[in-house]
Amino acid sequence: MDTLNRRQALGRIIGISSAAAGGAILANPVLAAVTNNTGEWKLEVGTRLAYAKLDPMAVAKRAYETGNGCMFQVFDSIIASLAESSSADADKFAQVPTAMAHYGYAGMLGEGTVCGNINATAMLMNLLSVNGEPANVLLGQTMRYYENTALPIQTDEFLAGIGEDKATTLEQVGTPTKANSILCHSSISLWARENGKSFSEKGMRCKQLSASVVYEVVSMLNDAFDGQAVDAHPISSTVESCQSCHTSSSTFAPSVKTNMACDTCHGGH
Numbered sequence: 686m687d688t689l690n691r692r693q694a695l696g697r698i699i700g701i702s703s704a705a706a707g708g709a710i711l712a713n714p715v716l717a718a719v720t721n722n723t724g725e726w727k728l729e730v731g732t733r734l735a736y737a738k739l740d741p742m743a744v745a746k747r748a749y750e751t752g753n754g755c756m757f758q759v760f761d762s763i764i765a766s767l768a769e770s771s772s773a774d775a776d777k778f779a780q781v782p783t784a785m786a787h788y789g790y791a792g793m794l795g796e797g798t799v800c801g802n803i804n805a806t807a808m809l810m811n812l813l814s815v816n817g818e819p820a821n822v823l824l825g826q827t828m829r830y831y832e833n834t835a836l837p838i839q840t841d842e843f844l845a846g847i848g849e850d851k852a853t854t855l856e857q858v859g860t861p862t863k864a865n866s867i868l869c870h871s872s873i874s875l876w877a878r879e880n881g882k883s884f885s886e887k888g889m890r891c892k893q894l895s896a897s898v899v900y901e902v903v904s905m906l907n908d909a910f911d912g913q914a915v916d917a918h919p920i921s922s923t924v925e926s927c928q929s930c931h932t933s934s935s936t937f938a939p940s941v942k943t944n945m946a947c948d949t950c951h952g953g954h
Contacts, residue, residue, distance in 0.1 A: 763809055820909070831864055859882065
């Protein structure tokens with residue numbers, strides 16, 4: 686498994702952080718309050734909007750063409766598509782101010798922390814209901830997919846679907862890599878090391894990564910809508926082993942609470 690040692694990780698974080706001006710805004714997946722122009726509808730904490738099936742490839746293409754950073758790409762493409770869908774809440778989706786998601790680029794204003802793909806998915810799942818049920822469970826599935834899958838998708842079918850040339854992709858993106866973490870700095874650093882590239886060359890790679898995540902998220906939402914179990918991306922055996930001791934009720938390090946990859950940043954004990 687490719688991992689970053691502490692010195693490498695700090696170096697990557699410093700490199701990414703230098704691109705950001707000012708401090709990062711704390712991530713919050715909750716849209717607190719939104720009203721339309723006439724004040725007829727208000728989105729409050731706990732409100733859920735009904736998901737309707739979408740075409741994963743069409744939304745992935747939309748995400749790829751959207752730009753403005755990974756978090757905005759993911760959130761805006763799915764919300765905008767739902768605003769045009771058969772959802773009973775389509776008119777309400779149209780009123781969600783997706784520009785709020787722009788801050789999530791490059792790990793929140795360039796700070797290299799939680800990847801905008803994950804941040805966007807959290808905000809999205811907090812807002813959606815699928816057949817009347819909260820969509821929260823799909824966040825964990827997206828995280829495990831992001832950690833453990835070599836991305837971006839580079840099949841001929843996918844590249845054709847988003848309207849990109851394979852030769853250009855191979856030149857600018859190179860070999861897909863596993864992030865082994867939900868952190869931007871790990872995802873980009875491992876990709877850059879594998880392909881001999883720098884952070885400044887991440888443009889096409891990160892756009893295709895977001896399109897790939899959108900494709901998987903919409904596919905999973907569709908499966909859930911059809912009543913299928915969505916469990917293709919379980920926690921790793923390493924995390925499962927860690928959780929055998931690190932539980933909320935044990936006296937052994939009871940403060941630990943996570944399902945994300947553990948051994949990317951530190952080893953066992």
